Amino acid sequence: MGWPKVPGLEGTVRERGDIPVEPDATLDRISLWHEQTNRYATELREFKQQMVAQIETLDKNKETLRTDLDSVGTRVDRVEREMDYLETQNGAQPCVDVDDKLVEQQVTVVKEKNKAKYAKATDCRDMISSIKAMKILKRVGGPKGMWTKDVGSSSGKVYIFNGTDEDTIYEFGSVRDFTISQGTSMAKTVKLPSPWRGSGHTVYNNHAYYVKEGKELRLIKYNLRNGSVADSAVFPVQDHVPVYSLTPETVIDLAADEEGLWAIYATKETERHISLAKMDANTLDIEQMWDTPCPRENAEAAFIICGTVYVVYNTALPSRSRVQCVFDVSDMVTNDDAPLVYFPKRYGSHSSLKYNPLEQLIYAWDDGYQILYKLAMKKKLEV
Numbered sequence: 228m229g230w231p232k233v234p235g236l237e238g239t240v241r242e243r244g245d246i247p248v249e250p251d252a253t254l255d256r257i258s259l260w261h262e263q264t265n266r267y268a269t270e271l272r273e274f275k276q277q278m279v280a281q282i283e284t285l286d287k288n289k290e291t292l293r294t295d296l297d298s299v300g301t302r303v304d305r306v307e308r309e310m311d312y313l314e315t316q317n318g319a320q321p322c323v324d325v326d327d328k329l330v331e332q333q334v335t336v337v338k339e340k341n342k343a344k345y346a347k348a349t350d351c352r353d354m355i356s357s358i359k360a361m362k363i364l365k366r367v368g369g370p371k372g373m374w375t376k377d378v379g380s381s382s383g384k385v386y387i388f389n390g391t392d393e394d395t396i397y398e399f400g401s402v403r404d405f406t407i408s409q410g411t412s413m414a415k416t417v418k419l420p421s422p423w424r425g426s427g428h429t430v431y432n433n434h435a436y437y438v439k440e441g442k443e444l445r446l447i448k449y450n451l452r453n454g455s456v457a458d459s460a461v462f463p464v465q466d467h468v469p470v471y472s473l474t475p476e477t478v479i480d481l482a483a484d485e486e487g488l489w490a491i492y493a494t495k496e497t498e499r500h501i502s503l504a505k506m507d508a509n510t511l512d513i514e515q516m517w518d519t520p521c522p523r524e525n526a527e528a529a530f531i532i533c534g535t536v537y538v539v540y541n542t543a544l545p546s547r548s549r550v551q552c553v554f555d556v557s558d559m560v561t562n563d564d565a566p567l568v569y570f571p572k573r574y575g576s577h578s579s580l581k582y583n584p585l586e587q588l589i590y591a592w593d594d595g596y597q598i599l600y601k602l603a604m605k606k607k608l609e610v
Contacts, residue, residue: 345505345515345556351485351533351584352607354560355550360601361571364406367597371426371476371578374597375590376402378483378583379432379508386430387411387597391476391578392440394422398451405597419449420456426579426592427470427480431488431508436481438462444479446490446511460511466495473527473541474578482531483508485584489531493523501526503536503554520562521552530580530589533607535560537568545576559607573598 368389375386385405387397397414399405404413421439428437433452439445444462449455462479469475470493480491488508493501501521505514521529521538527548529538535555541548553565570577575594582589589600 345534347534347557348487349485349533352559353485353533353587353604354535354565354607355532355537355568356566356603356605358568358570358600359603361573362599362601363573364402364597364599366595367410368595370575370594371474372592372595373426373428373579373581374592375428375430375581376583376586377430377433378581378585381585382433386435387414388423388426388428388437391425392422394419396435417451417454419447421447423447425477425479426474427477427491429481429483429488429581431483434508436483436488436508438479438481444492446479446481448511458509458511462490462492463513464492464494468493468495468498468523470501470523471526471528472524473543473576477578480529480579482529482581484531484533484582486531486534489536491529491531491536499523501529501536501538503556505556515556517554517556519552519554521554526552528577528580530582532582532584535607537565539570539577539580541576545574547572548577555607564608570600 367387371391373388376382377384377386383401385399385402387399387405389395389397396417396419397411398417399408399414408414417435419435419437421441423437424440425438428435430436430451433450434457435447435449435451437447437449439447439459444464444467446460446462447456448458450457467478470477470480470491478492482489482491486505488506490504490506490513491501492504497518499522501519501523503517503519505516506512507514519536519538521536525540525542526538527541529536531537534557535553537550538552538554539548540551548570550565550568553560553562555561573593574596577591577593579592580589581591587602587604589602591598591600
């Protein structure tokens with residue numbers, strides 16, 4: 228029995244026994260769909276191949292770029308080393324006034340003030356030859372502060388003075404403890420009886436020495452073992468001014484070396500230059516005072532090694548710090564003898580530099596970063 232004929236569709240349906248066959252138009256559409264699917268699949272494969280080729284090209288370009296950057300970095304390092312060498316060989320003139328009359332007056336003043344020959348407490352004769360290495364430990368605290376070990380002890384403890392007007396010291400058992408600590412979480416806190424002023428503190432023989440915040444220059448000697456004030460004294464100078472023009476918060480920079488305790492300061496009387504005092508660490512008495520030829524202008528910090536003051540200079544827009552003026556209380560080192568030492572490039576400028584004679588390291592605070600400088604030394608009078 229055949230299918231009934233539908234008007235208008237004659238000839239569109241074929242009969243094969245009792246099974247109807249799809250219309251021709253449907254077969255054409257299926258064929259077209261297959262064609263388009265194959266074409267799309269082919270185009271997708273070609274697109275994928277193009278993308279793979281482009282990715283491979285990008286990988287090659289990235290590797291080439293990395294190689295080029297490494298090469299540029301190597302060249303920059305080499306140029307910086309050459310600049311360091313040239314600066315060392317042909318450095319800037321020391322920061323000493325060149326006016327003959329003024330120099331003569333200064334020499335006269337220094338000679339009058341320093342008639343008494345300094346009696347060395349030790350036979351230390353070390354002086355800087357160069358900066359051998361630099362290590363950036365971490366960043367803890369604000370732009371300005373001070374960190375150090377106890378200069379007169381081998382305990383290994385590290386002390387953090389964050390800021391210029393705070394009253395809490397952070398004590399760590401070692402440099403390693405400080406390095407691995409999350410911030411100051413591993414530190415023992417030491418609450419001082421009064422805030423400090425500036426960043427010119429030091430720790431010497433289990434005592435913290437600092438300048439008390441206030442109008443007068445009162446030095447505080449604080450016993451870190453029993454947590455009490457061991458002594459205090461007013462620093463006997465009038466009309467004091469900041470020691471360093473680039474670190475105006477510091478009015479006295481206390482330092483300790485092989486010879487004992489020192490105070491670096493400045494007054495209106497010698498406003499353009501830095502002065503130095505040797506102190507008795509036990510009584511805070513002044514033993515001897517000197518006027519140095521080192522200018523305050525553009526000075527950022529200083530440190531003392533074997534009775535020699537090394538003043539570090541920079542610019543208002545921080546660049547490369549350098550030791551550009553030296554004063555030795557024993558007259559064994561002059562600016563002509565001392566090498567012009569440049570510090571490696573860092574972040575900003577130093578707010579404090581503290582020398583540790585046991586390690587021959589400088590503990591530096593630079594824009595919140597705690598840095599160690601390893602020094603290469605030589606003997607005084609060796610030319």
